[in-house]
Amino acid sequence: VQRVNVSEFDLIAMLRERCAVPRADVRVGIGDDGAVLRVPRGRQLVVAMDTLVAGVHFPHDTAPADIAWKALAVNLSDLAAMGAEPAWATLALTLPRAQRRWLDEFARGFAQLARAHRVALVGGDTTRGALTITVQAHGLVSPRGTLLRGAARVGDAIYVSGSLGDAAAGLAIAQGRMRGVARAVAKTLCARLDRPTPRVALGAALHGIAHAAIDVSDGLCADLAHVLDASRVGAAIDASALPSSSALRRAVPDAKARRHWQLSGGDDYELCFTAAPRAAARVAQLARTLRLPLTRIGTITRRRGLRVLDERGAEMRMSEFGYAHF
Amino acid sequence: VQRVNVSEFDLIAMLRERCAVPRADVRVGIGDDGAVLRVPRGRQLVVAMDTLVAGVHFPHDTAPADIAWKALAVNLSDLAAMGAEPAWATLALTLPRAQRRWLDEFARGFAQLARAHRVALVGGDTTRGALTITVQAHGLVSPRGTLLRGAARVGDAIYVSGSLGDAAAGLAIAQGRMRGVARAVAKTLCARLDRPTPRVALGAALHGIAHAAIDVSDGLCADLAHVLDASRVGAAIDASALPSSSALRRAVPDAKARRHWQLSGGDDYELCFTAAPRAAARVAQLARTLRLPLTRIGTITRRRGLRVLDERGAEMRMSEFGYAHF
Numbered sequence: 097v098q099r100v101n102v103s104e105f106d107l108i109a110m111l112r113e114r115c116a117v118p119r120a121d122v123r124v125g126i127g128d129d130g131a132v133l134r135v136p137r138g139r140q141l142v143v144a145m146d147t148l149v150a151g152v153h154f155p156h157d158t159a160p161a162d163i164a165w166k167a168l169a170v171n172l173s174d175l176a177a178m179g180a181e182p183a184w185a186t187l188a189l190t191l192p193r194a195q196r197r198w199l200d201e202f203a204r205g206f207a208q209l210a211r212a213h214r215v216a217l218v219g220g221d222t223t224r225g226a227l228t229i230t231v232q233a234h235g236l237v238s239p240r241g242t243l244l245r246g247a248a249r250v251g252d253a254i255y256v257s258g259s260l261g262d263a264a265a266g267l268a269i270a271q272g273r274m275r276g277v278a279r280a281v282a283k284t285l286c287a288r289l290d291r292p293t294p295r296v297a298l299g300a301a302l303h304g305i306a307h308a309a310i311d312v313s314d315g316l317c318a319d320l321a322h323v324l325d326a327s328r329v330g331a332a333i334d335a336s337a338l339p340s341s342s343a344l345r346r347a348v349p350d351a352k353a354r355r356h357w358q359l360s361g362g363d364d365y366e367l368c369f370t371a372a373p374r375a376a377a378r379v380a381q382l383a384r385t386l387r388l389p390l391t392r393i394g395t396i397t398r399r400r401g402l403r404v405l406d407e408r409g410a411e412m413r414m415s416e417f418g419y420a421h422f
Numbered sequence: 423v424q425r426v427n428v429s430e431f432d433l434i435a436m437l438r439e440r441c442a443v444p445r446a447d448v449r450v451g452i453g454d455d456g457a458v459l460r461v462p463r464g465r466q467l468v469v470a471m472d473t474l475v476a477g478v479h480f481p482h483d484t485a486p487a488d489i490a491w492k493a494l495a496v497n498l499s500d501l502a503a504m505g506a507e508p509a510w511a512t513l514a515l516t517l518p519r520a521q522r523r524w525l526d527e528f529a530r531g532f533a534q535l536a537r538a539h540r541v542a543l544v545g546g547d548t549t550r551g552a553l554t555i556t557v558q559a560h561g562l563v564s565p566r567g568t569l570l571r572g573a574a575r576v577g578d579a580i581y582v583s584g585s586l587g588d589a590a591a592g593l594a595i596a597q598g599r600m601r602g603v604a605r606a607v608a609k610t611l612c613a614r615l616d617r618p619t620p621r622v623a624l625g626a627a628l629h630g631i632a633h634a635a636i637d638v639s640d641g642l643c644a645d646l647a648h649v650l651d652a653s654r655v656g657a658a659i660d661a662s663a664l665p666s667s668s669a670l671r672r673a674v675p676d677a678k679a680r681r682h683w684q685l686s687g688g689d690d691y692e693l694c695f696t697a698a699p700r701a702a703a704r705v706a707q708l709a710r711t712l713r714l715p716l717t718r719i720g721t722i723t724r725r726r727g728l729r730v731l732d733e734r735g736a737e738m739r740m741s742e743f744g745y746a747h748f
Contacts, residue, residue, distance in 0.1 A: 123466060127652070128571050129503040129636060130470035132563065135461040140449060143544070144456035145558065147514045149551035177455040188473045188514070188556040218469070225475035226552035230514040232471065237458065245454050310455060326453070 107199060107222050111187070114203040115210050115217040121183065122216050131218035133184055135236065142235040142242075144174030150227035154290075155270070160198050161205030162290040163229060168209045169292045170313065171233035173365040176299030177311040179243040180235030182213045187220035188230040213296055241303035243369065248308035248327035252370035252396040255306075255379060257295050257388055259341040260316055261354060262288035264361020269347075277347045284343040292365035297386055302369060305378050309369035315360045320368055321402055333394030335359065336407040355412075359404060370396055433525060433548050437513070440529040441536050441543040447509065448542050457544035459510055465562040470500030476553035480616075481596070486524050487531030488616040489555060494535045495618045496639065497559035499691040502625030503637040505569040506561030508539045513546035514556040539622055567629035569695065572652035574634035578696035578722040580657060581632075581705060583621050583714055585667040586642055587680060588614035590687020595673075603673045610669040618691040623712055628695060631704050635695035641686045646694055647728055659720030661685065662733040681738075685730060696722055 112126045124132035135141050148167050150156050168185060175182050187206070191198075210217060215233070266289035268274035269282045277285070295311070302309060308327055310319045316338075324331055336351065338358040348354045371379055376392075383390040397403075404412045438452045450458035461467050474493050476482050494511060501508050513532070517524075536543060541559070592615035594600035595608045603611070621637070628635060634653055636645045642664075650657055662677065664684040674680045697705055702718070709716040723729075730738045 123565075124568075124570065129500040130468045130506065130559075130561070132504065132568055133467040133469065135467055137463055141459040141461055141467065142456045143459065143510075143512060143558075143560075145512045145514055145546050147516060147547045147549045147556070149516055149549050152550055174455040178458065180456065184469075186469060186471045186558060188471055190473060190475055190554055220471050221473045221556070223473045223475050223554075224478055225554055228516055228549075228551055228554050230473070230547070230556045232469075232512060232558050233456075234469075235456070239449075242450075242458055244450065 107194060110199065111203050111206070111217060115207040117211055117214055117216040119183065119214065119216045122218055125216065125218045131184070133218065138238065139236040140239055140242070142175055142178045142180035142237050143232060144171045145230060145232040146170045146174065147228060147230040158290065160201040164202045164205035165209050165291050167229040167231045168206055168215070168233070169294045169365065171231045172213060172294035172296055173292065173311040173313065175233050175235035176294050176296045177243060177309045177367055178235065178237060179241045179299050179303055179309065180237040181300050182215045182233055182235045182296060184218045184234040185210065185215050186232045187217060189220065190223045190225040190228040192224065192227060238303070243299065243302060243306055243309035245308055245310055245323050246326035248323050248329055248370040248396050249372070250329055250396055250398045251373065252307055253373050253376065253392050254320070254331060254333060254368065254370050254394040254396060255390050256312070256316065256339060256368045256393050257298055257366045257390055258364070259339045259344065259389070260312065260364055260366060261344050261357035261361050262341050263292065263363035264357045265344055265347055267363065274347065281343045281346045285347060289363055292363065294365055295367045295388070298367055298388060301382055301386065305375050305382065306369040306371045309367055312364045312366045312368055313362055315362045316368065317359050317402060317404070323368070323370070324400070324402060330397040330400040330402065331394055332397055332403045332405055335404050335412060337391060337393045339389055339391040433520060436525065437529050437532070437543060441533040443537055443540055443542040445509065445540065445542045448544055451542065451544045457510070459544065461562065464564065466565055466568070468501055468504045468506035468561040468563050469558060470497045471556060471558040472496045472500070473554060473556040484616065486527035490528045490531035491535050491617050493555040493557045494532055494541070494559070495620050495691065497557045498539060498541070498620035498622055499618065499637040499639065501559050501561035502620050502622045503569060503635045503693055504561065504563060505567045505625050505629055505635065506563040507626050508541045508559055508561045508622060510544045510560040511536065511541050512544060512558045515546065516549045516551040516554040518550065518553060564629065569625065569628060569632055569635035571634055571636055571649050574649050574653035574655055574696040574722050575698070576655055576722055576724045577699065578633055579699050579702065579718050580646070580659060580694065580696050580720040580722060581716050582638070582642065582665060582694045582719050583624055583692045583716055584690070585665045585670065585715070586638065586690055586692060587670050587683030587687050588667050589618065589689035590683045591670055591673055593689065600673065607669045607672045611673060615689055618689065620691055621693045621714070624693055624714060627708055627712065631701050631708065632695040632697045635693055638690045638692045638694055639688055641688045642694065643685050643728060643730070649694070649696070650726070650728060656723040656726040656728065657720055658723055658729045658731055661730050661738060663717060663719045665715055665717040
């Protein structure tokens, strides 16, 4: 039970080198007792921390580059949902043994996403044990640009970015629960599961447009319910309006059958946000600028609770879309 | 491999409640996609992240309150070694199952230390898996008050706070490698291992006095070597000057035998710092103010490398004090 490190110094040096993202706001990075970081005047610090455990959050045989990507992506997604611009990350990596090749691949996946968003790795810890990855992402936000769960207002339109249900379908394919899907389609859906795209640019651009926001990690209904609880409002969403990717439409041609994946499937890491109806033109413009679909899927209501309406406007029962799981 | 949470909402609510430390600089704490924190003008952010793994960093049967205390303490110790004042913490807790009593005890230990230093728990994650605790501590420091490893200067006096070797002796007792120690003495030494005291007030007070600092987590020689490397200097330390607690003197009456524990034993979480010789009176005054021994143990030298001198001034071989372990 003594402090055992998996060749800690080599590993940290390698990660530091591979993830090098020069930032003027990093006064001290890896290599001291702590990192020293400069938060600019007029900006607030946003932090998000998420853990991925092998065999729980991803299969043991997941490619190390995908594990690293996802561990960072889920945290950048949280920053995006707060409207924050990512700046720095820390990484706690617990692993059974230090295999050079595994670590190389892990560092490659981490660095790919970190560089894309100019996130500097500024610290962390490496320990020996069951494969567990904790990342903390640090972002910066202007006080008025912060998107909070509790800020939804009655009458707000509810939007979702991109498309829903792909990652859950990808997981079903990976687990053999969904068969007969064309290879290219399956690959696309599984990539959504393994390499989620955090909607960072969208989150930052929603300043002045959106009221409340959350990222879709546990499933649309579950996540939207957090917004409703925090805002003390309800919502009606239109199941037939939920955006589907062409891959999901090919894998699950029946629109009704797709709803299950779209309403209750997690891991898409799209943003769900609310905005005043008069902001519709600005939302549409933003979608064009970002080349990212932003689809209106419902309305915030005074009546509490979440109602899901089918294409005829009739309320669906939870059992119809699997929300009872939560 | 779906996202599985150990009754995440109950657990987070409990920890939030138990660790409640009101701070005006927490704009958003637990309960949104991320925490939103205010860093005051003129202060920089210091972050430190450390992981403890059951069976590696502590025995499986360690009291949960001690595990939580230590997980926070080792990070506060890092902040202290940077000269930072602690402000916020995040916690990633991976545990095999959610046992109410275990969690209660864990929360109690965490809250005890968090309250003592006014550290607010602002976020984190709970997941299912092998018992692993990652804490990130966030502190604030004035740019000129930051204590860096690379700031030691030739001629500086080297100091260490408190006493050295207790935690390593405590570990030897816990593991049955040191026998025949009186019960009360053993208890004192084991408490140093299980409930280290981060030298937070000392770190903050060293502003304007110390040049370089580090906390003694891996052992005096190993940790001091990091300071020497970063500062591109050497050091000579006097083995007979190393401070011993009365408990260690009782457990190991022979001074020479104690040196092994004091030079190479880890987990004491004392601060080792360097200061100009002319600061000696201020260091002595600080020791009185804090009621904490600050002992001069050596000098920073131009000649690189770390030399350990015995009571006659002769250089000891590494094999004499176990530094070869590192």
